[in-house]
Amino acid sequence: MVKVKIPTPLQKLTQNQTEVEANGKTITGLVEDLEKKFPGIKERLCDETGKIRRFINIYVNEKDIRFLENENTKLKDGDEVSIIPAIAGGDF
Numbered sequence: 369m370v371k372v373k374i375p376t377p378l379q380k381l382t383q384n385q386t387e388v389e390a391n392g393k394t395i396t397g398l399v400e401d402l403e404k405k406f407p408g409i410k411e412r413l414c415d416e417t418g419k420i421r422r423f424i425n426i427y428v429n430e431k432d433i434r435f436l437e438n439e440n441t442k443l444k445d446g447d448e449v450s451i452i453p454a455i456a457g458g459d460f
Contacts, residue, residue: 370398370443373450381406395426396439398449413451423454 369389374382382388390405392398396418403410415421419439426433427450433441443449 369445371446371448372398372402373448375451375453377453378409378412378451381409381412392443394437394439394443395420395428395433395441395449398443399439425452425454426450427452 369391372388372390374386374388379386388402388405390398390401392401399410399413399420402413413420413424420426420433428436428441428443428447430448430450433439
């Protein structure tokens, strides 16, 4: 099992849970398991080709998967995955 931290905008899909558990040997497998448990979450995380949307940042044990193996980043029991939507700003 992997712990997955869910950002506020997606918590309505996880019955308002801020953290859930899921299985997967890779990020792709994890997203598939999350979709089985929480229908609709995959389309919020992935584009039509199954790749993580560019405005979604995913970290495994605080390491950005873009600097690992992206969707193919391997997971093991006890890992912690954080899903963080990018924030666009305005004027300061």
